[in-house]
Amino acid sequence: MSLSLLTQLADIPASQWDALAPNDQPFMRHAFLSALEESGSVGGRSGWQPQHLLWREGDRVLAAMPGYGKRHSMGEYVFDHAWADASQRAGIPYYPKWLSAVPFSPVGGARLLGEAEAADRLLQALPDFLSTHGFYSGHINFNDAALSDRLAEDGRWLPRLGCQYHWHNRGYRDFQDFLDVLTSRKRKQLRKEREGVRQQDIEFCWYQGHELSEAQWDFVYTCYANTYFVRGRQPYLTRQFFSLLAERMPEALRITIASQHRQPVAMALSLVDGNTFYGRYWGCLAEFNHLHFETCFYQGMEYAIDNGLQRFDAGAQGEHKLIRGFEPVLTESWHLLRHGGLHDAVADFLQQERDGVRAWAEEARDALPYRLNAG
Template sequence: MKLSIVESLARIPMAEWNRLAGDNPFISHAFLSALEDHQSIGNGTQWEPRYVVGYQNGQLVAAVPMYLKHDSWGEFVFDWAWASAYERHGLAYYPKLVIAAPYTPVPGPRLLLAERNDSQAAAEIIEYILAYAEREQVSSLHCLFLDTFDNQQLDQPALMARSDTQYHWLNHDYETFDDFLAQLSSRHRKKIKRERRRITEADISVTLLHGDEISDEQWHHFYRFHRKTYLKRGHQTPFTIDFFREIGRTMAANIVMVCAQKNGQAVAAALNFVNSEALYGRYWGCRDDYHSLHFEVCYYRAIDYCIAQRLKRFEAGAQGEHKLVRGFYPTTTHSRHWIAHPGFRDAIQKAVNYESQDLARYQAMLSRYLPYKQQPT
């Protein structure tokens, strides 16, 4: 296999890339190309593409979405403390290399292989990437939100393991939302029913649209709400409205928007992505604050959709302990990290070891607060 670096997805035919990427929407050619087309990633941004590609007999047989990063925004595996420690010691933490779906804390494949379980090809790619990292003299390499296969392949001494917690809703073959509620304790069941009633009592209507059903006006409302969410946190969104319009066209089958209206006016919207197995909640925003509207638009309508479409799970994004009492299970996510500096490598490894112990205790505690009467089978 001949491996090399490509700095734009425009140089890789869509069909060839997607044949390796499968149906994960966040590493699809359409999603990554839209990010490039609208300057969310690319040369001159904080995410400079360094796609690893592997060819055999003239055919693309391997690829990796890798980026040269100049900060740590949009990664959701937090290493700000590591960067600060480097700075205090007069060392440069940036640039670094990141293997990830940009701005997207969704676990999935990162070593894209023609034969998904080809451990030999995976080992060859990992060796190439580590050599590239050393040659480019970056401070570090970070492989984020790995699926099970990739995490196993990256299990080697040079790459320290790190874990975190997300909250995923699992579909235990429910036929209706009430079937799901029936699995919860009385207190939690009543709480969710009350939250859903509040939306009706506020005279708010909620509709669900797929990508090809979303009008330009609805994209405009969504984007206005989305920007407001970022501004509340003191940040600008990394996306343009044209980015969303493009994926609405090119990824229509993967887009599910939940829209809320009151008195004929748009008041909130949430954008989800879907594939054959799961629904992924990604972006949300609202015009005004209404009691329980976030839960209805972002969680309960999404659960309704998963049940109706018989999807296995709903991943509602990073963090959020409030999801636990609404039936979301604490779920471990995995990343791997290579640190070039020997002294910092040892120090960070010790910190990650302590972090891992704390995470195990934290997840054990969380499991005691699940709202289910008993674990569904």
Template sequence: MRSSDRRAFLSIRAVYQPPRRSRYARGVRTSNASGSARQGDGFGGVECPPHPRERPPLSERTARIVHDIADIAADAWNRCATSGAANGTPYNPFLDHRFLRALEASGSVCTKTGWQPFHLALCEEAPASDPGARTAGPLEGQRVLGVVPMYLKSHSQGEYVFDSGWAHAWYRAGGEYYPKLQSSVPFTPATGRRLLAPDTPDRTEVEDQLLMATVQAAHQIDVSTLHFTFLPKAQWERAGKLGMLQRMDTQFHWENAGYGSFEAFLAALSSKKRKNIRRERREARANGIEIEWVTGGDLTEGHWDAFYEFYVDTGHRKWGTPYLNRRFFSLLNDTMPDETLLILARRDGRYIAGALNFIGSDALYGRNWGCIEDHRFLHFELCYYQAIDFAIQRGLERVEAGAQGPHKIARGYVPRATYSAHWVRDSGFRDAVRRFVNEERRHVEQDIEWLAEHAPFRKDIDLSRYRETVRIEGA
């Protein structure tokens, strides 16, 4: 680590507060600055030198771990996570306090399911002259400067960046891979910021301090690894410069070139692909199937009852046990109806299939799908084509239809790189993982280039915008 990075790392005094009856808190050492044991004081309690930049006395920053997102005020969290939309930072519904709170309040995300909340908040004491900034609860009297959604995990399920091979290798070498720290949105393979700070002049500095604080937390609770998954490229590059291992993968996104209608989009495709899509859409609607969009105040518990039946069916086929419980969808309906879209198929007066989507300021995010009747091409219609229709009508820039799926290329979706960053505690294991991810990145880059050549657009359409050249540094 460079000396300048080390100074930034040491500028944070982190505080750990173990949850009650948590079996993952074992081995955590808490002490105050004098070294005497006391719950609630620092990762070693080290008093660190100030950051090189001058600060007023009240600007001492502290990183605190919070085990229930409800203990961070929603306005304080969203000021870091979503308030930048007015200044050009797109709104991402998965980073919204309401979404993350629904995961926890429903019990879908908890210690029992292997996702113990371990959120990090970077704070400073709020001046008495600014009572509006003084957060209540465990962070009372603190101004929240930045946050990191993070979880202490006992498995690798629901992440979509696969490290089970790493876990097996470390186990065979005699190590314990779990628990590990994971900065992500549970069960959600969608790119979004993980180092969350308001759009202010010192945003970059705060993000760097958040990153350093997470590494310090990983050191102090003695986990084997720390993972940031589905990072935006800028945060991925910053993590790499600070020594984290950089990993890549591929998703397929539909991108809006200013189309005025679905037919305008089809006009950009090759004749063969155009005909295939029209045929698939016709066949999907055969047998009297009707399709509807439901969002906002039109969503009812009846819609969620129907969708949950579809979701459970898919979950049993793929994972054995669905990740999300029924209560999660009710909480979603209560708190985020305007950011939620259900695309439902009905036949003979009853719903038979559905796709759940979330609406951002610049993107539609497809998340879950299920059905109780099998109809040819109905999955493509609900998850891909209807999503494109909706995005065009709303003027959204893209549709992110989730993980995997080279078959999406033939339906107008193009390859895009996704990014993750990883800290590995053991130096020997870290070197082995570094060799793996460096080689993996080269293959991913080659795959993206090859897949882009098979984009379904007409030959007279400029395909350069559908390529993404990934520059690999330090490979």
């Protein structure tokens, strides 16, 4: 048995990679990760160099861990810029680092794939891999609970808590059924926001990945890219990425397009699995009152209700989600810092931060719009 490095996902058959994944969550699929690589969204000058790990027994791949070599901390949603800055001031190298995550998407799930025994051996070999390949640190973002249990037994890895906001479908028959469990004031607010969008003559159409024309995908990308351009930044994803997703995993894509007087003005692109609706990318060509809330939240909530999905993961940040029914959910990431002094300093910081994150998550529940015992 041995650990090997995979620098492009195209070198392993999709069936072999996907067989290692524990469920149908779309972001770990070969189709999604290879689309990032082949579209140029990662690799090249992006600062995300594919460095996937495989644990082999002869010709058989028994475990895997997607990973990237990085010389910056952009596009991760677990922010370690302050650690890198402090390291630089102290003369301690921080980059390159190795990261296991879904690029540009703060979505939780499995990061260590495959058979339990082989996966454990891969994890045990990871620190030596970092040292041998010149990585000063290793990071695993938004991992699942099973991996946290494994890493907690190894004192070299430091846990970090974060907070996201997820909406839960508690068997609602329709959107009105959801509104009925809210307090009167919050129920009126959501109705007012939705009515404000309707009064602007904005309508919505839903599509799966195979139903969009290339011209419509051009519109989707223009909206997505505009969310970066308005902030003076370049988008992470390329136009080709969206076409590759539509070609390779159309059944997992859900796109809603908002039109005013039959002219498209906004879109939201999401992914689904058997249980969860994942809101990922959105954008608009002009500003409309409450359009963001309707396109990114209420449309997705209605879709989840209508299709029996139990959870709506709307991504990172955004305390404004609380008053719309998205509940605080703690996330975990893990960090291995090879420099002893940096490890100790970050460990102290993370202990204080964890206490603050837990307190915030508890306090945030007070902002939820549910009637007592209804949410």
